[in-house]
Amino acid sequence: MFGPQVPTMTVTDVADDTYLLDVREDDEWAAGHAPxxxxxxxxxxxxxxxxxxxDREVAVICRSGGRSxxxxxYLMRNGWDQVRNVQGGMxxxxxxxxxxxxxxxxPGRVL
Structure with a gap:
């Protein structure tokens, strides 16, 4: 859908020190997010x-992977090179x- 130019990673590939960026809306975040x-x-x-x-790896996550x-x-077009989409999202x-x-x-839930 987004082509091979969008690098991805699985949720199990997200290391503890990775900057996890949740791009969902406020109500989705409030219902449940990664700690x-x-x-x-x-x-x-x-x-x-x-x-x-x-200066570090950024993993971007949303509900299912489309927005992320x-x-x-967008980040890659603006100079980020250590950024990955989290496949399957939350x-x-x-x-x-x-x-x-x-x-x-x-404990939260995913909207």
Missing amino acids: DAHHLPMMELPSRLAEVPT AQVVA GEWLAAGKPVVGENGQ
């Missing part, structure tokens, strides 16, 4: 680009048994 993820909704990315590190693939392509994250927390720190 160490950084939230930056896709539509806010252009105005908050400076928040995304350029678009964000990866749905795959949850299916792999990775932790998901809600806004209140309690």
Whole structure:
């Protein structure tokens, strides 16, 4: 769908020290997200680009992988070279048994 120019990784490839960028909307984030993820909704990315590190690997995640693939392509066009789309998004994250927390720190769910 997005072509071979968008590098990907599986949820099991996301290392503990990888910067995990969650680009879902506020309500999706509040319902459940990876504990160490950084939230930056896709539509806010252009105005908050400076928040995304350029000196380390960035894994971008959304619900299923579509929005995150678009964000990866955007970041690559803007100079990022260590950026990957997380295949399957938060749905795959949850299916792999990775932790998901809600806004209140309690177990979360994926919207």
